[in-house]
Every structure is written in C-alpha cells, then in structure tokens.
Amino acid sequence: MTTEQALAPHLTSTTHVAVERKHFIGTGRNAWLITGRVCGDDDDTAYLVLADDEAIAQETFKRELRDCEVLQNDAPNADDLPEIYIIQSDMLS
Numbered sequence: 001m002t003t004e005q006a007l008a009p010h011l012t013s014t015t016h017v018a019v020e021r022k023h024f025i026g027t028g029r030n031a032w033l034i035t036g037r038v039c040g041d042d043d044d045t046a047y048l049v050l051a052d053d054e055a056i057a058q059e060t061f062k063r064e065l066r067d068c069e070v071l072q073n074d075a076p077n078a079d080d081l082p083e084i085y086i087i088q089s090d091m092l093s
Contacts, residue, residue: 019031019048021050024048024050025047025048025049025050025060025061026049026050026051026056026057026060027050027051028049028050028051028052028053028056028057029050029052030051030053030057030092031048031049031050031091031092032048032049032050032051032054032090032091032092033046033047033049033088033090033092034046034047034049034060034061034086034088035086035088036061036062036065036084036085036086037085037087038065038081038083038084038085039082039083039085040082041082044087047060047061047064047065048092049061054089057089058086061084061086061089062084062086065084066081066084069081
C-alpha cells in the first residue's frame with residue numbers, strides 16, 4: 001500500500017473532478033492551478049486560472065491577488081503592495 005492509498009483510500013491516480021468555468025479567473029485554452037503569497041503574509045492563496053501559457057497564468061494570478069489586497073487593506077493602489085511570490089504553478093489536464 002502506498003502512502004497516498006493509506007491517507008486517502010477513496011482516491012486513485014485516475015480520479016477526475018469537473019470544475020465549472022465560473023470558478024476560474026482569466027481567459028485562455030489551458031487550466032492552471034497557481035499558488036502564491038504576498039511577501040510578509042502568512043497565508044498562501046490558490047487560484048484556478050485559464051491562460052494560454054504559464055507566464056500569462058502567473059501574471060493573472062498576481063493581478064488578481066494584488067486587486068484583492070488593495071480592497072482588503074484600503075491601499076491606494078497595487079503599486080504600494082509588497083511583492084507577490086509564486087509558490088507553484090501546474091497545468092491541469
């Protein structure tokens with residue numbers, strides 16, 4: 001028995017989950033799962049992104065996270081925020 005089977009016996013390597021379009025940000029041909037954080041923040045954030053390539057997916061993630069930070073922190077604009085770090089980006093099948 002593998003570690004994955006022991007931790008989640010109901011899941012297999014061929015488990016697929018359909019995700020509706022409304023749960024994605026961006027536009028493009030490929031689906032991406034991007035995780036990252038604002039520098040100095042303790043919380044990671046993950047977004048499902050539609051983009052044609054990884055660079056566009058990461059920029060879409062950063063733009064969305066900056067916009068959320070501006071709204072939450074009443075910052076005058078996104079330029080006043082710390083850098084955003086990408087932790088991982090994976091294209092979904």
